[in-house]
Amino acid sequence: MTCHLLIPAAGSGKRMGAACNKLLLPLLGEPILQWTLKAAIASDAIAWIGVMAQPHDYPDFQKIFNSLITDKPIRLIQGGATRQISVFNGLNALPTDSDRVLIHDGARCLVTPDLFDRCDRALQKMQGFIAAVPVKDTIKVVNGDMVTDTLNRDQLWAAQTPQGFQVDILKNAHQTAVEQGWEVTDDAALLENVGLAVQIVMGEETNIKVTTPQDLAIAEFILQQRK
Ligand SMILES: Nc1ccn([C@@H]2O[C@H](COP(=O)(O)OP(=O)(O)OP(=O)(O)O)[C@@H](O)[C@H]2O)c(=O)n1
Numbered sequence: 001m002t003c004h005l006l007i008p009a010a011g012s013g014k015r016m017g018a019a020c021n022k023l024l025l026p027l028l029g030e031p032i033l034q035w036t037l038k039a040a041i042a043s044d045a046i047a048w049i050g051v052m053a054q055p056h057d058y059p060d061f062q063k064i065f066n067s068l069i070t071d072k073p074i075r076l077i078q079g080g081a082t083r084q085i086s087v088f089n090g091l092n093a094l095p096t097d098s099d100r101v102l103i104h105d106g107a108r109c110l111v112t113p114d115l116f117d118r119c120d121r122a123l124q125k126m127q128g129f130i131a132a133v134p135v136k137d138t139i140k141v142v143n144g145d146m147v148t149d150t151l152n153r154d155q156l157w158a159a160q161t162p163q164g165f166q167v168d169i170l171k172n173a174h175q176t177a178v179e180q181g182w183e184v185t186d187d188a189a190l191l192e193n194v195g196l197a198v199q200i201v202m203g204e205e206t207n208i209k210v211t212t213p214q215d216l217a218i219a220e221f222i223l224q225q226r227k
């Protein structure tokens with residue numbers, strides 16, 4: 001058990017349309033973030049957890065941390081205006097002995113402990129990887145309301161999290177992104193931008209990102225199937 005985990009949880013949930021951080025919304029009676037944390041706590045590999053949050057959410061998040069039965073450290077880290085900044089803040093707040101890190105969206109609350117542990121094993125032999133699943137739909141490139149291209153589905157995967165990296169490599173890539181003004185929606189894109197390899201770890205179809213109200217209903221259904 002040596003793995004460090006960073007959980008971006010500092011978003012505003014615009015697409016959810018909630019009055020609060022969507023990670024505080026209840027799922028079968030427990031906050032979304034609590035489900036994510038319970039999976040991390042149940043993971044054999046994860047030893048330390050950092051949660052990037054906006055200061056106004058600190059009291060509610062601390063209440064969730066206090067309700068959990070674990071001796072794993074769970075640290076609050078100030079998030080930023082974007083997920084990218086939140087992750088960079090998290091990287092700069094890692095324990096000094098951290099050389100590899102998993103990054104997992106707080107909104108992906110259906111993640112299993114097994115996926116965390118498989119990702120930790122991948123971390124031992126890869127400099128960067130993403131959990132991902134093959135795309136099931138045909139993906140079109142669109143300009144306005146016109147289809148301009150159809151991508152080869154055999155080469156398309158839907159990126160999930162956890163994503164895992166050597167800490168120094170990801171820190172340097174984030175620093176380069178600040179200098180170059182890159183804006184990305186996942187951390188792997190930063191390694192790709194600097195020409196470094198990113199590998200695939202098979203994700204889980206149920207590892208959805210709870211983004212819209214419809215996703216809440218889907219997540220509740222999936223959780224009920226696990227009971
Ligand atoms: N400034 C931000 C924005 C997002 N996130 C986190 O990154 C994850 C994925 O982001 P997303 O699902 O897009 O969450 P929001 O940004 O809150 O949603 P929206 O884009 O609809 O506002 C979430 O766990 C979210 O809390 C973050 O830590 N810091």
Ligand SMILES: C[C@](O)(CO)[C@H](O)COP(=O)(O)O
Nearest residue numbers: 083105159160161185186209
């Ligand atoms: C990191 C991610 O979950 C991979 O699919 C996704 O890019 C996050 O996007 P968001 O717009 O920040 O939710």
